[in-house]
Amino acid sequence: MIKKIVFGLLLLASLGSTAQENLNFNAKKEITSPEINTDKSVTFRLMAPNATKVEVQGDIIGAAGMATMKKQADGVWTYTTGPLKSELYSYSFLVDGLKTVDANNVYQIRDVASVVNVVIIGGGKADNYLVADVPHGTVSKRWYNSPGNAKTRRITIYTPPGYEENKEKYPVLYLLHGMGGDEEAWGALGRTAQILDNLIAQGKAKKMIVVMPNGNVAQQAAPGEDIKGLYKPTMQLPNTMDGKMEETFTDIIKFVENNYRVNANKSQRAIAGLSMGGFHSLHTSRFYPKTFDYVGLFSPAIMPFAKTSSPVYENFDTTLKKQFDNGLKLYWIGIGKTDFLYKAVADYRKTLDGIGAKYTYVESEGGHTWSNWRDYLVLFAPQLFQ
Structure with a gap:
């Protein structure tokens, strides 16, 4: 009997030792990177x-x-x-x-x-992207009905610090991603919530709601987040630059203005986007010329229009001039010196100069990168709703 007890104790000690070695294995091999x-x-x-x-x-x-x-x-x-x-x-x-x-x-x-x-x-500038000890806004993933696209779609919405505790109405920035992106891009890669939290806390930007839609109207939501399930994302999807996004943009505005406390007038709406989102911002604001007082084009994809019957691209020069004649508080363009869209933007500026349009132009180092687009948001947001 004593022999069995001793053997049992030795076995438990052995197992405990082995378990401890296994627990410590990763600690011995721990690597710090980066x-x-x-x-x-x-x-x-x-x-x-x-x-x-x-x-x-x-x-x-x-x-x-x-x-x-x-x-x-x-x-x-x-x-x-x-x-x-x-x-x-x-x-x-x-x-x-x-x-x-x-x-x-x-x-x-x-x-x-x-x-x-x-x-x-x-x-340095990346402090804008860090979570600081300041009041924080709320980021929500919402589903909205889009009659124009005959589907329910997902959208990301940032509400500023204090939104839930008061009854104030807020201005709205509609912030659009580039090709291959989705409603998660500006939040994850663009650090939108951190940037807005910090700018607001520093008194550099007004409190605002930021709406980040999915610009791929063929999708309900980001890959893996809709009824299609898990699949490999691709860069270019159907209907991305054929007018459908612009035509149905009012579905987004209606959802936001029916579900959030917003100032629903032109002087309290802004639209901005990067690359393809810059393309959408340009044409959405032009197609609905009395809707936005602030427009931001971040490395905009200004290119010949797709072969489409969409009315969005008709009478471009006339409708562009009408947009500026209606009055804009800010028309902001940013582009990197080595961006592959640099010449297209230069040509578009000549068009604007030709109609006497007033705009703000920022030329930065670098190319078609998130580094630039985050910088542009930091520069653009403080100029809104002043």
């Missing part, structure tokens, strides 16, 4: 002892876009950047040519059909 160093350089680490080549790629590497990591004796590959400017950066790894995320970094964002890791270097 690590922001005191000089604002960033060190990446990836455990891949059997790999022959590991690279890190993304805008965090700069113009080169890719850098080779160095294998250490313990099988961990490392790479350290030079000191970086304040920004939200994205990156991923290539292991023997296979793209993968950083398993040690839980902060990931989907951009169309790919998932990338992100890291924020503060101490």
Whole structure:
């Protein structure tokens, strides 16, 4: 009997030891990646002892876009950047040519059909993208009926700090994404809620509601969020730039103005968008010339119209002039110097100059990137509803 008890105790001790070893295994192999160093350089680490080549790629590497990591004796590959400017950066790894995320970094964002890791270097403009100790707004995912598209669709809506506690009416910014994006893009990649929270807290921007619709009218919602289930997202979907989005935009406005406390007049409405969303903002505001007093075109996709029977694109020059003749408080255009749409925007500015239109033009460094579009929102929002 004593022998059985001793054996049992030894067995339990053995199992406990094994369990403890298993619990501690990850702690022994814990890897920190990315690590922001005191000089604002960033060190990446990836455990891949059997790999022959590991690279890190993304805008965090700069113009080169890719850098080779160095294998250490313990099988961990490392790479350290030079000191970086304040920004939200994205990156991923290539292991023997296979793209993968950083398993040690839980902060990931989907951009169309790919998932990338992100890291924020503060101490500058990226402080706008961080959650600060300030009053916060609310971000809601709502479903609305769109008779024009014969479907129920999802929309993201930011309400400012204090909205739930008072009975005030607020102005509205309709903020549109680019091709391949959806109603989640401006919130995740654009950091809209953080930017608005911080600008409002600093007294730089008015309290406003921000409406972020899905500009792909063929979709109910972002991939994986509607009745189609889980599928691989694609860049270009049907009816994205054929007038359907513009024609049915009033469905969005009606939902917002029937369900939120808003100032439903032209002086309290703004519309802005990036790339394809800039295209939609340009034509929606022109097609409904008495609807918006503020228009923002962020790297707008200004291009020949699709072959369509939509009335949205008819009599472009005449309706554009009529829009400006009706009066606008702000018509804002931003474009990067190396953006592939730079010439198209330059040509459009000549059109505006030809009709004597007044507009604000901002030219920044860089190209067709979220880095620029976040900057444009930071610049544009404080000028609204003043």
